Amino acid sequence: MLESVVSLARQQLGADADKLIAVAPRDARLATWLWDAMALARPEAFGLTVSLRDTTPLSLALRYAQLAAPTLVAPLVLTVPERAALAELRALVVAWTGLNTWTPFEHLVFDPRCLPLAETFAAACTRSGGGVAFTFHPTLDRVALYPQRFIAGFRRQHGLLVAVLMHEETHLAAALAVPGARGLRGSAHPWENAAQLVQHVSYLTLRNGHVPPRSTLAAYLDRFSPRPARFVAAAPRALSVPGLVARAVSAAVAAIAPAD
Numbered sequence: 138m139l140e141s142v143v144s145l146a147r148q149q150l151g152a153d154a155d156k157l158i159a160v161a162p163r164d165a166r167l168a169t170w171l172w173d174a175m176a177l178a179r180p181e182a183f184g185l186t187v188s189l190r191d192t193t194p195l196s197l198a199l200r201y202a203q204l205a206a207p208t209l210v211a212p213l214v215l216t217v218p219e220r221a222a223l224a225e226l227r228a229l230v231v232a233w234t235g236l237n238t239w240t241p242f243e244h245l246v247f248d249p250r251c252l253p254l255a256e257t258f259a260a261a262c263t264r265s266g267g268g269v270a271f272t273f274h275p276t277l278d279r280v281a282l283y284p285q286r287f288i289a290g291f292r293r294q295h296g297l298l299v300a301v302l303m304h305e306e307t308h309l310a311a312a313l314a315v316p317g318a319r320g321l322r323g324s325a326h327p328w329e330n331a332a333q334l335v336q337h338v339s340y341l342t343l344r345n346g347h348v349p350p351r352s353t354l355a356a357y358l359d360r361f362s363p364r365p366a367r368f369v370a371a372a373p374r375a376l377s378v379p380g381l382v383a384r385a386v387s388a389a390v391a392a393i394a395p396a397d
């Protein structure tokens with residue numbers, strides 16, 4: 138189980154793995170090809186209960202890891218103050234947005250020794266500095282996943298860990314607001330904008346001890362987060378921070394395609 142995706146594929150697929158590797162692209166897409174081939178050939182190794190079209194390489198890697206090396210994937214254990222901060226921020230964002238799908242979510246952390254999962258995470262999330270929320274996945278719809286080393290890094294900056302968890306929960310809550318949804322409609326921008334905005338508002342709230350005024354938020358976003366900075370600059374002047382969050386989250390929900 139501690140082997141790489143390539144050796145795992147060789148174990149699962151035998152000589153077929155090398156035939157596939159010979160023609161597969163030499164980049165992050167190789168992991169995608171191998172997980173798809175393994176799931177097709179060995180669905181039982183993944184405990185698959187959904188059709189392959191509803192899976193992603195990362196969800197397959199997570200399923201495999203949970204079955205084959207359950208001790209290397211564990212729920213994130215929060216401290217008492219972190220739990221309290223998360224509960225408080227959830228309640229605030231629920232009150233601001235009216236989104237009733239903000240239920241407790243499962244935050245999972247994986248050990249880097251779980252190589253197939255670590256490699257697949259790296260391939261799937263080259264730009265993600267946080268976690269991954271398994272939105273639109275029928276059996277992982279309440280789950281977000283993080284590498285262990287990220288968690289330690291977030292904890293070094295006060296408030297950042299809980300803010301990142303709020304980012305992933307925004308994706309999950311928005312996805313669950315459209316039952317059976319399978320993906321995004323049109324651009325993914327409103328989707329990511331809402332999650333980033335909630336993350337930064339959460340971080341500033343925890344760092345400063347109160348919800349920031351719009352001017353403080355705008356100044357912070359101008360320095361650190363261009364997408365929500367543009368969103369805030371374009372929003373009606375009368376909107377306060379709760380109103381901005383509500384507007385961003387409803388745009389994210391509107392960007393989700395209902396089930397076909």
Ligand SMILES: [Zn+2]
Nearest residue numbers: 304308329332
């Ligand atoms: Zn995101």
